[in-house]
Amino acid sequence: MPSDPEREIATRDTWKALPAGPMASFTYGATFSDAEYDAIRRGLIPHEMEDKWFIFWEADTLYIHRSWTGACIYQIAFRVSPSGVEVAQAAVAAGSEHYRRRSDVEEAALVDFLIRGLLLHQTVPFPVPAEVAGRYPPGTYQAHVTGTGAPERTIASPGDRWLTRVKRAFGF
Numbered sequence: 337m338p339s340d341p342e343r344e345i346a347t348r349d350t351w352k353a354l355p356a357g358p359m360a361s362f363t364y365g366a367t368f369s370d371a372e373y374d375a376i377r378r379g380l381i382p383h384e385m386e387d388k389w390f391i392f393w394e395a396d397t398l399y400i401h402r403s404w405t406g407a408c409i410y411q412i413a414f415r416v417s418p419s420g421v422e423v424a425q426a427a428v429a430a431g432s433e434h435y436r437r438r439s440d441v442e443e444a445a446l447v448d449f450l451i452r453g454l455l456l457h458q459t460v461p462f463p464v465p466a467e468v469a470g471r472y473p474p475g476t477y478q479a480h481v482t483g484t485g486a487p488e489r490t491i492a493s494p495g496d497r498w499l500t501r502v503k504r505a506f507g508f
Contacts, residue, residue, distance in 0.1 A: 346379030346392040352406035353390065353399065359411060360430035360437065364444040366423050366451070373414070373421040376455050386483035389450060396424075400450060407434035410447055438465060445491050446481070453486055466492040 344350075368376060380391040382403040390401045400410035408429060415424040428443050429435045437443070445463035452458040462478045469490040478484060 343378055344381055345377075346381045346390065348392055348394055348399070350379075350381050350392065351390040351401070351403065353392070353401050354406040354408060356399075356408035356411060356429070357432055358430045359408075359427035361425065361427050362440040362443045364412070364423055364426035364440075364447055366448060367417065367420045368422070369420050372456055376414075376451060378455070380454055386479075388481065388483045389454060391450070391455065398451075400447070402434060405434050407432060409435050410443075410450075412447060412451075442491060449486075450482070453484065454482070460486065461489040462486045463491045464488050466490055 376398060377393040379393055379398075380387075380389060382388070382390055388403055390403045390406070392399050392401075396414050398410075398412040398414070399408060400412070401408050409432075410429075411427045412423055413425040414421050426444070426447060428437055430437055438446075442463065442465050449460055449462055452460045453462070462482065462484065464477055468477050474488060475485060478486065478488060
């Protein structure tokens with residue numbers, strides 16, 4: 337993917353970015369080409385109310401903040417590998433008043449959507465957690481989380497499937 341020279345490069349000072357609070361590691365693996373890596377490092381600056389994320393690059397780490405609150409939700413560290421540039425470590429806000437942590441599977445799916453969908457402009461489906469799917473009209477949860485209108489797919493965390501079925505059975 338060619339980089340967009342018209343797109344302003346995001347920095348920590350471009351938008352409100354609160355310091356990260358406690359973070360918890362989660363499993364997320366992905367490899368990107370050099371061109372994709374260049375686009376990722378440009379970040380994302382919100383321009384309208386529907387833009388829910390502010391993303392910037394600093395010291396081999398991608399910082400993903402909520403645009404309205406400035407809360408740091410994700411930190412994704414990268415390293416160069418023989419096959420391109422890969423994720424070295426991923427962390428999500430833990431114990432935050434601004435964010436409710438989900439399963440590793442759900443967090444990895446959302447981060448992948450944010451990187452591929454928002455930064456790389458790839459057509460990828462938005463991951464809707466199984467516990468949310470069917471509770472709201474299609475696209476409602478996605479609009480709340482990202483402000484986008486991509487196709488959706490339901491994801492289930494391996495450990496949450498039983499609990500999700502029980503909650504649905506009892507109307508929770």
